[in-house]
Amino acid sequence: MPTKTDIQADLAAIVEEIAGVSAADVQPDKEFIADLDVDSLSMVEIVVAAEEKFGVRIPDDQVKNLRTVGDAVDYIDTAQA
Amino acid sequence: MSGTRVVVTGLGATSPVGGDVTSTWSALLAGQSGVDTLKHAWADELGCQIAGEVAVDPGDVLDRVKARRLDRSGQLALVAALEAWSDSGLAGTDGPDPERVAVAMASGIGGVQTLLNNYDSLREKGPRRVSPLAIPMLMPNGPAAAIGLTVGAKAGVHTPVSACASGNESIALGIDLIRLGRADVVLVGGTEAAIHALPLAAFGQMQALSKRNDEPQRASRPWDKGRDGFVMGEGAAVLVLESEQHAQARGARVYAEAAGAGITADSHDIAQPDPAGLGATRAMRLALREGDLSPADIVHINAHATSTPQGDVAEAQAIRQALGSDVDRAVLTSTKSMTGHLLGAAGALESVATVLALHHRVVPPTINLEDPEDLGLDVASTRRELPAGPLAALNNSFGFGGHNVAVAFRTA
Numbered sequence: 001m002p003t004k005t006d007i008q009a010d011l012a013a014i015v016e017e018i019a020g021v022s023a024a025d026v027q028p029d030k031e032f033i034a035d036l037d038v039d040s041l042s043m044v045e046i047v048v049a050a051e052e053k054f055g056v057r058i059p060d061d062q063v064k065n066l067r068t069v070g071d072a073v074d075y076i077d078t079a080q081a
Numbered sequence: 082m083s084g085t086r087v088v089v090t091g092l093g094a095t096s097p098v099g100g101d102v103t104s105t106w107s108a109l110l111a112g113q114s115g116v117d118t119l120k121h122a123w124a125d126e127l128g129c130q131i132a133g134e135v136a137v138d139p140g141d142v143l144d145r146v147k148a149r150r151l152d153r154s155g156q157l158a159l160v161a162a163l164e165a166w167s168d169s170g171l172a173g174t175d176g177p178d179p180e181r182v183a184v185a186m187a188s189g190i191g192g193v194q195t196l197l198n199n200y201d202s203l204r205e206k207g208p209r210r211v212s213p214l215a216i217p218m219l220m221p222n223g224p225a226a227a228i229g230l231t232v233g234a235k236a237g238v239h240t241p242v243s244a245c246a247s248g249n250e251s252i253a254l255g256i257d258l259i260r261l262g263r264a265d266v267v268l269v270g271g272t273e274a275a276i277h278a279l280p281l282a283a284f285g286q287m288q289a290l291s292k293r294n295d296e297p298q299r300a301s302r303p304w305d306k307g308r309d310g311f312v313m314g315e316g317a318a319v320l321v322l323e324s325e326q327h328a329q330a331r332g333a334r335v336y337a338e339a340a341g342a343g344i345t346a347d348s349h350d351i352a353q354p355d356p357a358g359l360g361a362t363r364a365m366r367l368a369l370r371e372g373d374l375s376p377a378d379i380v381h382i383n384a385h386a387t388s389t390p391q392g393d394v395a396e397a398q399a400i401r402q403a404l405g406s407d408v409d410r411a412v413l414t415s416t417k418s419m420t421g422h423l424l425g426a427a428g429a430l431e432s433v434a435t436v437l438a439l440h441h442r443v444v445p446p447t448i449n450l451e452d453p454e455d456l457g458l459d460v461a462s463t464r465r466e467l468p469a470g471p472l473a474a475l476n477n478s479f480g481f482g483g484h485n486v487a488v489a490f491r492t493a
Contacts, residue, residue: 020146044213051209 001080007054007073014049015069018042028070036069056080087259088328088493089336091169091321092433093161093270097314097420100137101164105430106437109445110464114298114419116312123278129290131297132276133314133421150214151227152192153274157317157426158224159231162186162268165319166232170333171266176233177327183236183264184229185254186319187247187271189425189480192219194277224272228319236264244480245385247271248318248428252488253342255322265327270319271429281313287352289389301422302449303386303415304393304460311387314421318429320436335493337436340374340473343367347483354392354479358399364485365403365475372489374473376407379489381444381467381474383435386415387422396477397456411475412467413460414438418448428478432488435476439492442467 002010012026021036032038038046047058050072056079058066066072092102097115099105108115115133124130139156140148148156166172195218202210217223222240229238237258241250248271255269284290291310293300301312322339345367347360354361369375382400386393401408416431417423423430438444443466450462473491480486 018146018149020144041213041217048209 004073004077007076008069010053011050011069011072011076014046014053018045018049026069028068028073030069031067032069050076054080085260086325087256087322087339088325089320089339089436090323090328090333091165091171092336092436093163093165093168094316094318094430094433095135095137095139095157095160096316096318096423096430097133098136100135100142102168102433104136109416109419109434110443112419112446112448114448115314116297116301116421118294118297119276124281127278127281128285128292129281130294131291131300131312132281133312134276135316150218152195152218152223154188154192154272155218155224155227157274157315158186158270158272158319159227161270161272161317161319162228162231165268165321169321171321177266179233179235181236181265182232182234183258183267184225184234184238185241185251185258185267185269186225186228187241187251187425187429188221188224189242189244189247189273190275190280191221192223193275193280195219197277197279228268232268234268243484243486244482245422245424245427246478246480246484246486247425248430249342249432249476249478249486249488250344250484251429252320252339252432253344253486256339256342259322259324265324267322268319269322269429270317271426272317273424273426274315275424276313276315284313291388299449301388301418303384303388303418303447304454304456305450306452306454308388308390308393310389311417312421314423316420316423316430317426318433320429320432336440337493338491340489340491341368341371342489343371343487345485347485349483352481354395355483356391356395358395358402360483360485361396361399361477361479362402364487365399365477368475368487368489372473372491374489374491376404377410378473379404379407379411379475380472381435381438382411382413383431383438383474383476384413384415385477385479387417392479394454394456396479397458401457408457409459411459412444412465413458414444415447416445428476428486431478432476435474435490438467439472439474439490
């Protein structure tokens with residue numbers, strides 16, 4: 001199983017590809033909208049790309065709970081377990 | 082018609098013959114074709130396997146993240162708009178009041194590649210794989226909105242749609258917006274990125290496209306007896322229109338005056354031009370009237386001349402009717418002989434060429450004119466110098482649906 005560090009690295013690559021944020025800035029305490037300037041449409045793209053990458057399902061009504069990068073990593077980690 | 086004078090203070094283009102205005106204009110003067118064989122696997126079964134793809138891919142020029150949020154038509158539009166904006170001298174912190182800046186950016190077909198690619202995703206992977214950006218990317222006003230966001234245009238953002246007359250219609254709208262006092266500066270133009278199997282198959286089914294697949298550079302041959310249809314091109318062009326007063330106040334370089342426009346409809350057929358060319362004739366006459374011009378003032382016409390058997394003849398007749406005995410003074414050319422037909426961007430790119438022809442006093446050639454039809458018109462088969470003194474020119478664009486738009490330009 002991938003570790004949380006692995007998930008964070010892969011997620012950071014997705015955020016960089018879609019939103020142009022440097023992967024190094026995609027840290028657990030960062031909020032997608034407030035800190036990383038990810039808009040709502042890019043957030044949907046990131047969620048769909050993450051579903052494909054990690055083989056998980058992230059329902060639309062869960063996305064609003066994924067405020068920070070750490071929230072997303074935890075969600076993916078739990079969903080993979 | 083009197084009123085506010087409108088001038089052209091900036092130009093931008095990305096076309097099959099060049100990635101900017103300078104390279105495009107050099108290629109046009111040199112008579113270089115931008116048409117080539119399509120190397121995509123999807124083209125293998127098409128009747129027409131040639132087109133004019135842009136010389137410089139927009140992905141090589143634009144910021145990667147910005148580009149991936151735009152349809153190819155929006156990417157091309159942004160490339161042309163950024164060049165025009167910079168060329169006008171209006172870019173930067175001392176720019177104009179945003180509430181006095183408008184955009185009129187046309188497209189004939191809109192974000193068709195985004196639409197089709199997302200339909201493929203929908204069918205192959207399901208609705209969750211459709212991009213959340215699909216709508217803003219495929220909507221026809223997407224390119225205009227992207228330009229408006231980039232330059233900060235708050236006086237209104239418009240997208241005239243009239244098939245292959247769209248580019249010229251956006252210029253006509255820009256002139257109106259300035260003359261009505263609704264804006265001081267308007268970025269006008271057109272964009273198209275429809276080189277894809279479906280539009281090529283559909284135009285092919287209309288019997289509109291050339292099938293000269295073995296000689297791509299010789300396929301677009303307006304007014305030549307061997308012409309067998311148009312060749313599709315892609316690209317975008319933008320002109321910065323400005324009230325003369327606003328341009329003078331900031332000491333702007335002026336390329337030409339956008340003197341007036343004429344818009345008419347044939348009300349004849351959805352696809353065929355009126356064989357008598359009456360709607361086109363009226364459009365040219367209206368453009369002259371709006372520009373306070375007489376037929377004797379017109380030394381150059383950048384014709385619509387797409388290389389279709391019927392259209393070229395109908396337009397020739399219209400030009401003769403509109404200018405009467407003064408038609409002998411006008412040197413004609415067809416930019417499409419080199420670029421192919423840029424559909425909704427054609428009028429814009431050809432207006433850039435018309436403005437530069439007046440500015441530099443030279444008309445680019447029409448290539449592939451080996452066995453010309455006898456149409457009673459002076460077509461430039463080699464580049465031609467224009468005389469000194471005040472000059473005027475017309476740019477014609479016509480579109481499926483019976484749209485006719487002529488724009489008149491005058492030396493500054």
